[in-house]
Each structure stands twice: as C-alpha cells, then as structure tokens.
Amino acid sequence: MLFHPLREIDMLIREARITDAAGIARVHVDTWRSAYRGIISDEFLDHLSTETAEARTRARFTDPWPGTITLVAESDEGEVVGFAIAGPEREYCRATEGELYVMYVDKDHQGQGIGSALMKTAAEFQVV
Numbered sequence: 001m002l003f004h005p006l007r008e009i010d011m012l013i014r015e016a017r018i019t020d021a022a023g024i025a026r027v028h029v030d031t032w033r034s035a036y037r038g039i040i041s042d043e044f045l046d047h048l049s050t051e052t053a054e055a056r057t058r059a060r061f062t063d064p065w066p067g068t069i070t071l072v073a074e075s076d077e078g079e080v081v082g083f084a085i086a087g088p089e090r091e092y093c094r095a096t097e098g099e100l101y102v103m104y105v106d107k108d109h110q111g112q113g114i115g116s117a118l119m120k121t122a123a124e125f126q127v128v
Contacts, residue, residue, distance in 0.1 A: 011081075013117050015071060016072045023079065023080025023083075024072065025050045025056075029050045029053050034107045067087045083102075103119065
C-alpha cells in the first residue's frame with residue numbers, strides 16, 4: 001500500500017453558486033467515467049451527459065434540499081476541480097448530525113488534498 005502525504009494546497013473551497021453548475025456537471029461526469037470504467041458498463045458511462053448533469057445541478061440550486069450545502073474547489077484559474085454536497089443525516093437514526101452525500105475531484109487534481117479540504121469544510125458546516 002502506498003501512502004501519499006497531503007501537500008499544502010493553494011485552492012479556494014467555497015459555497016457553490018448556480019454559475020458553477022457547468023463545472024460541477026463536468027467534474028461529476030468526467031469523474032464517473034474515469035473512476036467507474038470497468039465497473040459500470042462502458043455503454044452507460046459513454047452516454048452520461050454533462051448537459052443532463054448540469055440541468056440536475058441547476059435544479060438543485062433553484063429547489064435546494066433543506067439544510068444542505070454544495071461546496072466547490074476552485075483552481076487559481078477559477079475552474080471548478082471538485083465539489084461536495086453535505087447536509088442532514090438522511091436515515092434519521094441520529095447516529096450522526098450530518099452526512100456527506102457526494103464528493104468528486106477531477107482526476108487531474110486528485111492526490112493534492114482537495115478531497116480532504118472539501119471534507120473538512122463540509123464537516124464544519126452547521127447542519128440545520
């Protein structure tokens with residue numbers, strides 16, 4: 001097993017805006033295609049649509065899930081390279097106060113501590 005210590009990252013982690021929908025959709029689709037190739041059928045992965053994912057993301061901004069937050073990791077160039085969605089624990093067992101629903105980091109930016117930064121920021125979010 002290889003261990004890669006986290007490097008200090010120069011990355012902005014912030015609450016997402018509707019203008020981030022295209023970037024979030026691109027990261028989501030690209031990450032699925034790279035991470036799940038060989039696990040999920042190629043046909044399914046090849047037919048994933050960034051347009052459909054963007055529409056779903058925009059809908060989440062216009063009709064947000066109660067008590068949730070969407071975070072993005074933004075590069076120095078202003079590009080969305082990762083995102084996370086967190087909110088109240090959905091099973092209502094109250095074992096935890098919150099839940100990380102999804103987190104994806106673009107494959108070219110993995111291993112740089114972005115996922116850890118997204119996780120830490122999501123954990124600091126006060127679940128309503």
